[in-house]
Amino acid sequence: MATIFEVHTAHPDAQYAAQAAQAVFDLVDRLERELSRFLTNSDVARINGLAAGASTRVTPTTLECLVIARHLYDLTGGAFDVSIGTGLPLLELDPDGLVVRAREGGVRIDLGGIGKGYAVDLAAELLEEWDLGASLVHGGFSSVLVLEPPPALEGWALTLSDPAAPARLLARLSARQAALSASGLRKGDHIRDPRTGEAVRGRRAAWTLVPRPETAKADRAPREGPRMAAAAVADALTTAFMLLGLEEIESICAASPGLEAWVLPEAGADGSADLMHFAAPVEP
Amino acid sequence: MAGEEDKNKVMPPIAAGGPRKLDRRDVLKGLSTVPALGLFGYAWQQQRQYDQATLQATAAPAAAGDVQELNIALIGAGAQGQVLTDAMLRIPGLRFRAVCDVWTEYNLRRVVNILRRFKHEPNAYEDYREMLDKEKELDAVVIATPDFWHAPHTVECLKAGKHVYCEKEMSNTLEGARSMVAAARETGKLLQIGHQRRSNPRYLHCYEKLLNEAKLLGRIVTINGQWNRAVAADLGAPDRYAIPEERLKQYGFKNMHQFRNWRWYKGLGGGPIVDLGSHQIDIYTWFLGTNPSAVMASGGLLYYDPATHEWYDTVMVVYDYQTPQGPVKAYYQTQTTNGSQGYFENFMGDQGTLLISESELNYAGKIYRDPNAPAWDEWIQKGYISAPKLQELQSQEEKSGAIADVRESVSPDEHTVPVVLRDPYHQPHLQNFFDAVRGKAKLNCPPEVGYESAVSVLKVNEAIDAKSILAFKPEDFHI
Numbered sequence: 001m002a003t004i005f006e007v008h009t010a011h012p013d014a015q016y017a018a019q020a021a022q023a024v025f026d027l028v029d030r031l032e033r034e035l036s037r038f039l040t041n042s043d044v045a046r047i048n049g050l051a052a053g054a055s056t057r058v059t060p061t062t063l064e065c066l067v068i069a070r071h072l073y074d075l076t077g078g079a080f081d082v083s084i085g086t087g088l089p090l091l092e093l094d095p096d097g098l099v100v101r102a103r104e105g106g107v108r109i110d111l112g113g114i115g116k117g118y119a120v121d122l123a124a125e126l127l128e129e130w131d132l133g134a135s136l137v138h139g140g141f142s143s144v145l146v147l148e149p150p151p152a153l154e155g156w157a158l159t160l161s162d163p164a165a166p167a168r169l170l171a172r173l174s175a176r177q178a179a180l181s182a183s184g185l186r187k188g189d190h191i192r193d194p195r196t197g198e199a200v201r202g203r204r205a206a207w208t209l210v211p212r213p214e215t216a217k218a219d220r221a222p223r224e225g226p227r228m229a230a231a232a233v234a235d236a237l238t239t240a241f242m243l244l245g246l247e248e249i250e251s252i253c254a255a256s257p258g259l260e261a262w263v264l265p266e267a268g269a270d271g272s273a274d275l276m277h278f279a280a281p282v283e284p
Numbered sequence: 285m286a287g288e289e290d291k292n293k294v295m296p297p298i299a300a301g302g303p304r305k306l307d308r309r310d311v312l313k314g315l316s317t318v319p320a321l322g323l324f325g326y327a328w329q330q331q332r333q334y335d336q337a338t339l340q341a342t343a344a345p346a347a348a349g350d351v352q353e354l355n356i357a358l359i360g361a362g363a364q365g366q367v368l369t370d371a372m373l374r375i376p377g378l379r380f381r382a383v384c385d386v387w388t389e390y391n392l393r394r395v396v397n398i399l400r401r402f403k404h405e406p407n408a409y410e411d412y413r414e415m416l417d418k419e420k421e422l423d424a425v426v427i428a429t430p431d432f433w434h435a436p437h438t439v440e441c442l443k444a445g446k447h448v449y450c451e452k453e454m455s456n457t458l459e460g461a462r463s464m465v466a467a468a469r470e471t472g473k474l475l476q477i478g479h480q481r482r483s484n485p486r487y488l489h490c491y492e493k494l495l496n497e498a499k500l501l502g503r504i505v506t507i508n509g510q511w512n513r514a515v516a517a518d519l520g521a522p523d524r525y526a527i528p529e530e531r532l533k534q535y536g537f538k539n540m541h542q543f544r545n546w547r548w549y550k551g552l553g554g555g556p557i558v559d560l561g562s563h564q565i566d567i568y569t570w571f572l573g574t575n576p577s578a579v580m581a582s583g584g585l586l587y588y589d590p591a592t593h594e595w596y597d598t599v600m601v602v603y604d605y606q607t608p609q610g611p612v613k614a615y616y617q618t619q620t621t622n623g624s625q626g627y628f629e630n631f632m633g634d635q636g637t638l639l640i641s642e643s644e645l646n647y648a649g650k651i652y653r654d655p656n657a658p659a660w661d662e663w664i665q666k667g668y669i670s671a672p673k674l675q676e677l678q679s680q681e682e683k684s685g686a687i688a689d690v691r692e693s694v695s696p697d698e699h700t701v702p703v704v705l706r707d708p709y710h711q712p713h714l715q716n717f718f719d720a721v722r723g724k725a726k727l728n729c730p731p732e733v734g735y736e737s738a739v740s741v742l743k744v745n746e747a748i749d750a751k752s753i754l755a756f757k758p759e760d761f762h763i
Contacts, residue, residue: 019520026363033708040644040704049706057374060401097371098402130522 003116003140009127010134010150012115020130024123024137031122034062035115037108047091047100048108055092055101063098064206065111065118067090068229072114075252081194082109092106117143117181117235124212124231145179145231146210160262160275163205170275171262177212181234183242184264204264204273206241210234211258237261246276253278312431331403351377352722357446357655359412359437360429361385361395363390364451368397368428372713373402374653375718381422384415386535387543390525396531410531412437416444424721426714427451428478430546431553432536435460442467449717453558453741454734456551461738465731465763474720476727477734480713481642486649489668489703490640491571498663500651501633504607507568507614508630511560514623518592519544541592548593555595556618557583557744563642564629568603568614571631576603576614576740578755587621597621598734601744613759640701642709649701660699672697736761 005028007021037044043062043204058066069082070093081088086108092101098184116139124145127135136156138144161182162168173180183204184205186192191200214231241249241261253259261278277280356378358365362385372378380399383406385392396408400479409415416422427437435455441448442464454477455461468475481487494500511657518541526540536552537543547553554562583599598619605612628647631638635657641647652671653660664671706714719725739761747754 015517016520016523018517020522022517022519038645040648041706046706059370059373060398096403129525130520171334199759 005119005139006137007123007127009132010135011132016130017132020127020132021143023125023130027122027126028119028139031061031115031119034059035065035111035118037110043100044109044111047102050102050105050107052098052102052105054105055099057098058100060098061118061122063093063095063100064229065232066093066100066109066115067095068118068232069109069111069236072186072233072240076237076240076244077248078195079193079244080113082111082113083107083112083194084192085194103253113239114232114235116140117145117179117231117233118229119143120145120179120231121229141233142182143179143217143231144181146175147177147212160207162264162273164267170264171265173209175209179210179212179231179234180207181210181231181238182207183238185242191239191242195243200243202266203242204266206238206264207262208237208241209260210237210245249278254280256280298556310456344477353377353379354423354718354721355379355419355424357382357383357384357406357415357416357419357422358395359384359425359427359441360433360451361391362387362428365391365426365428366395366398367708368426368451368710369398370715372426373399373516374443374707374711375715378718382407382409382415382419384409384412386410386531387525387527389527390521405422410568411438416440416446417568424449424474424718431456431558432460432546432551433668435463438464438475439467442471442473445471445473447474447721448647448716449476449478449714450734452563452734452737453554453732454738456554456558456742458464458739458742461731461735462763465735468731474717474727475731475734476713476717476720477729477731477737478710478713479563479729479734480564480710481567482570482728482733483713483716484642484709485705485712486701486703487567487642490638490649490701492667494638494651494663494701497573497632497692498660498668500636500653500657500660500663500669501631501638502635502654502657503609504572504612504631504633505610506632507572507612508624508632509564509568509615509628510617511556511564511627512618512623512625513556513560513620515587515621545592548588548595550594553595554745555599556597557595557599557601558741559602560618560627561616561744562737562741564627565601565603565616567629568605568616569737569740572605572607572612572614574605574607575736575758575761576756577606578604578753579740579743579747580753581744583744583748595745599744599748601747603740622738637696638701644705648704652696653699655696660697664699667702669704670700672699732763735763 005025007024009017009020011017033039033042036042037048039045043058046056047145067230070088072080073088086106087104088107090103090107092103120137120139120143123137124135124147125135127147133148134150135147136144144158150153155176158173158175158180159169160171162170163186182205192198193200210230210233246263249261249263253261257280259280265273265276267273354377358380361383383392383395383399388410392408396406399406407419425441427434427448427692429437431453434450438448438450454464464475503687521544523541527543532539532543537546542549547559548555555557579601581599581601583596585596586598588597589662600617601615603614605614625642626646628639628641635654637652639647639650660669663669713728716725716728720727743754
């Protein structure tokens with residue numbers, strides 16, 4: 001994924017913790033082989049080569065990532081679109097047969113906007129399997145997932161800063177059992193709106209915090225679904241929040257208790273921009 | 285990243301009337317048409333046939349209707365067993381009936397659950413003998429256990445009347461490997477050894493077309509290759525899923541650490557030269573068409589803890605080969621403390637160089653023509669190789685009548701091997717095995733071939749200890 005993955009964890013045996021981190025990195029490598037669009041024999045490359053009516057089998061993880069991507073496409077009205085306007089709904093996903101079928105040719109997907117988060121979600125489940133409940137794992141610093149905080153702390157300390165001026169600290173957070181994702185523009189960067197093809201204006205950065213669902217305590221076999229895909233969802237929403245209108249962001253947050261978003265607009269004439277925060281009203 | 289996108293461009297279908305005859309100047313001048321030319325003709329056809337075959341094979345499950353269904357089992361559900369399972373799930377006509385692994389708490393449970401999601405209903409076993417007793421309907425067994433278990437698992441499965449696909453290295457001992465060849469011969473059952481590059485369409489293309497037919501490299505005199513890996517922590521296991529000590533001992537492991545890191549232990553695995561080198565040294569021998577005549581090697585445990593790493597973390601080897609064209613020196617290195625340049629094989633002849641690896645991302649097949657070699661136009665037109673990636677306009681001399689246009693140094697012509705793999709790396713080799721079980725193909729790596737490879741590779745550790753050149757006799761490779 002051409003980025004850095006890191007695991008922070010607390011355990012009395014450093015070697016045990018290092019082995020768990022190694023297992024995480026092996027997992028990320030495997031996902032890369034399935035999800036990279038640059039690898040000709042990845043699941044994604046095969047999907048991108050599908051002619052009209054053709055289908056291909058994919059791994060359970062690829063299919064799951066696509067299902068999440070499809071949900072977020074619907075939720076955001078196409079603002080989050082892993083097909084970048086080439087027609088995500090034209091792909092039929094069959095989770096039972098693990099088959100992806102293209103109703104028409106020419107659909108090209110790029111899971112870059114969700115793959116890191118998805119990998120981080122699976123990494124967190126792996127760390128829980130290793131009983132490393134006090135952990136933080138991130139992909140490229142933009143997809144961060146925190147489990148329980150280290151002993152004696154209430155949460156993991158996280159900060160939000162201005163991508164155009166990294167020294168400018170915008171907010172401090174303390175988080176546990178949540179995913180925090182960031183998307184931002186440095187000078188010269190641009191994001192294209194998949195719905196219109198136009199470059200996005202007026203937004204410099206967005207962050208989304210998605211609470212992690214309670215750990216399923218049921219007798220779950222090692223790493224079988226359903227995933228608690230908080231980081232994948234956070235990744236996707238953050239991308240969407242770079243382009244959605246403020247009212248749309250507000251209504252998505254209002255309908256999703258626990259979800260929080262921050263948006264940094266493009267600087268005004270005086271060069272300043274204030275961070276905006278969105279969250280569901282707290283229940284009395 | 286923009287440059288990488290070009291790799292994924294879909295080539296246009298062949299024009300009506302077929303490819304036009306080109307002369308060399310056309311090829312050189314026709315820069316704008318160059319990208320499409322390489323895939324015209326043979327390679328394009330081969331790629332299309334291959335793509336169509338795999339498309340049909342892996343398409344909707346309904347397409348599986350006309351293939352004979354095979355009942356299969358997996359022994360060894362660890363990392364490699366899971367890679368093979370992912371590939372097998374894409375091959376139609378396979379019905380998983382059983383999975384066997386001594387790590388019942390973790391790997392066995394995970395693979396059985398993945399298979400159930402696919403609507404297979406495999407029975408789960410800890411003991412392979414119990415599995416063979418109860419599962420009478422099995423046609424074939426796929427074995428991905430630690431090397432020292434390969435011989436007992438394979439021999440018992442063959443004797444129980446099953447066809448077997450066994451991961452490489454065939455065995456950690458030559459006695460073990462010999463018992464596997466003997467069992468295959470006695471029972472008449474098929475045994476495929478998991479040197480999967482032998483079924484990889486790019487390697488097959490290089491072997492059959494570029495080396496044997498077109499002889500693009502001229503006489504191969506030297507080879508180098510490597511598999512370098514960065515430092516990695518030893519493998520561990522979640523505490524809560526640890527295997528009870530009694531069961532570990534029953535299956536030949538001292539403790540959980542040894543169970544997870546068996547590749548580093550003498551008597552269980554063979555170290556990196558066997559885990560990694562075996563794949564590529566097998567290609568040296570395959571492409572040269574003969575087994576080595578001698579080997580010298582240096583290696584040692586330079587970095588890791590000797591208490592948990594008995595084999596060498598760093599190995600450098602030189603093989604001698606005597607081919608009908610003349611002698612060959614072949615270098616190979618594997619080290620596990622720095623991943624520089626990853627893995628590749630580089631075949632160097634007096635007329636060209638072939639740089640290849642299994643990876644679809646790095647060294648996925650480049651061939652360079654020596655400036656003194658005859659032109660390769662014919663092979664470009666046939667589509668065996670792509671048109672050269674031109675460094676600069678080379679027709680200056682012809683226009684001006686000068687002897688030489690003096691300029692910055694020119695690199696040799698770089699051509700691409702225009703065959704790519706679209707499936708998981710192990711799928712074609714597994715497919716070849718199951719096709720052979722159905723009587724529709726010949727094994728690409730029968731036990732005799734796997735044995736020859738084991739003889740070459742296991743000798744390296746011996747040569748390191750001996751600190752001298754060890755000779756092979758031709759009869760060493762035959763049983």
